[in-house]
Amino acid sequence: MTNRIRRTAAGAAAVAVTLTLTACGVAQSQGSTELSDEPVTLRVTWWGGDARHARTQQVFDLFEEKHPNITIEPEFSDWSGYWEKLATATAGGNAPDVIQMDQVYLASYASRGSLADLGSLSQLDTSALEQPVLDMGTWNDTLYAMPISTTSTGLLVNTDLVEEVGAPLPDTSTWSWDEFESWAKEVTEKSPGDTFGTGIMTNEFSLQLYARQHGDQLFSEDDIVIEPETLADYFQRALDWTSGGAAAPASLTAESASLPLDQTPFANGKTAAIFTPSTMITAYAAAIDAELELVPLPTPDEDTTKYDYFKPGMYWSVSSKSEHPAEAALLIDFLVNDPEAAKIIGTERGIPANAQTLEDLGEDLTTEERKAADFAEQRKPHLGEAPAIVPNGASDIETILSRYLQDVIFERQTPIDAADALIAEVQSSIEAAK
Numbered sequence: 001m002t003n004r005i006r007r008t009a010a011g012a013a014a015v016a017v018t019l020t021l022t023a024c025g026v027a028q029s030q031g032s033t034e035l036s037d038e039p040v041t042l043r044v045t046w047w048g049g050d051a052r053h054a055r056t057q058q059v060f061d062l063f064e065e066k067h068p069n070i071t072i073e074p075e076f077s078d079w080s081g082y083w084e085k086l087a088t089a090t091a092g093g094n095a096p097d098v099i100q101m102d103q104v105y106l107a108s109y110a111s112r113g114s115l116a117d118l119g120s121l122s123q124l125d126t127s128a129l130e131q132p133v134l135d136m137g138t139w140n141d142t143l144y145a146m147p148i149s150t151t152s153t154g155l156l157v158n159t160d161l162v163e164e165v166g167a168p169l170p171d172t173s174t175w176s177w178d179e180f181e182s183w184a185k186e187v188t189e190k191s192p193g194d195t196f197g198t199g200i201m202t203n204e205f206s207l208q209l210y211a212r213q214h215g216d217q218l219f220s221e222d223d224i225v226i227e228p229e230t231l232a233d234y235f236q237r238a239l240d241w242t243s244g245g246a247a248a249p250a251s252l253t254a255e256s257a258s259l260p261l262d263q264t265p266f267a268n269g270k271t272a273a274i275f276t277p278s279t280m281i282t283a284y285a286a287a288i289d290a291e292l293e294l295v296p297l298p299t300p301d302e303d304t305t306k307y308d309y310f311k312p313g314m315y316w317s318v319s320s321k322s323e324h325p326a327e328a329a330l331l332i333d334f335l336v337n338d339p340e341a342a343k344i345i346g347t348e349r350g351i352p353a354n355a356q357t358l359e360d361l362g363e364d365l366t367t368e369e370r371k372a373a374d375f376a377e378q379r380k381p382h383l384g385e386a387p388a389i390v391p392n393g394a395s396d397i398e399t400i401l402s403r404y405l406q407d408v409i410f411e412r413q414t415p416i417d418a419a420d421a422l423i424a425e426v427q428s429s430i431e432a433a434k
Contacts (some may be wrong), residue, residue, distance in 0.1 A: 031323040033121055037069060040327045045075040046100035047082035052348055059341045063334050070327055090114050095319040097328045101145045102314055103136065107392040110139035116318040119143045121329035125337055128354040132386040136312050139389065145315030146332050149350025151277040152310055152379050153205050154297060160290040161272050165190040172295035173303065177237065180298040184246035187272045196248045199266065199274040200238040202405060204397050205311055206275050208387055210234050212307035213299050219388045224426045228419040235408045235415035242409045250409040257402070262287040278375045279313065279350045282368040294375040306384035310376065313350035351376055393433030394426050
């Protein structure tokens, strides 16, 4: 996720430029909604690393064994080049049949008629997903994206470091933001000079949760609606932590923003806690030789408000230009619901959105995967209704948020001025896309 935030700008720009070439409005699938007995070729695109590519290809091989008339042509890249390629292909009317989709781009593609209505394709069974999770694959009350996985956000804590410096965690089941800040300062004070208690919050997911804790929300279906005071308070915490010693100085925070995960301060044992999607525990565990634990976010009310929600890690969508939407839906159903496919995919794309799939994995989960799954289970009593997805025109929210956060922690803008400016900039982009 850290890398994703850094690289959103190029992808967002590509989407904004090239998707404007496509017609607006909701398109209908051009192919038959019934399965064919004739040979069918499906192009499938996704982003990810080598491990994801290998597992995905294994699942495709299995699917082709069960459906010998269907051939899959894989197309994949890393995140940095993925959205530019997809936007270009979509604008040219040559999008792949099956598309790995992300929440920040879903409305942009759906609003321009680039995605098929999955609810019209009987080959895809959505019944195994909880409704709030499924709802986050909808735009304008139509299902355009099937959630693959879910994640929650928490604090990832290096408990070895905490024990080493002698700054035990408070009761994290009910801790407040003030208690968290005091604890993070204590870690810093008891640590060597280059080690700090916490990182700052930097992404749309954490801002959304912070707003919901305070009775607010980030977006409606069509606008940015967060109150400036809520956003300013979010910025103020980053400034307080940075200037007060709970987090690293602004210069170190800025320098680490462009580092790969295995070179970040947390991965190098120089930060005791970071705000991150829970499923990132696996990646961090591979980068650091330390005991890691997930704990809930601090709250203003002892965690009594149902502010939390499970966010889809990513989705599968079908291009509205696909000549084979039925077969595309059949493949997505296989990827999300088939037990054999689930064993191959595991949690590489996150905690499976299909609860039965997660149960079937059972003892196949690694220690870190089990921690992420257990953390999600613990958060269920605190779940509220899912929020609106990022609206069309606001796909670069994380890049914009990061820019204003840096302005605040370097004291180039006050928190309230930065809040007003961010809201105005995002709303202007949304209006331009309408």
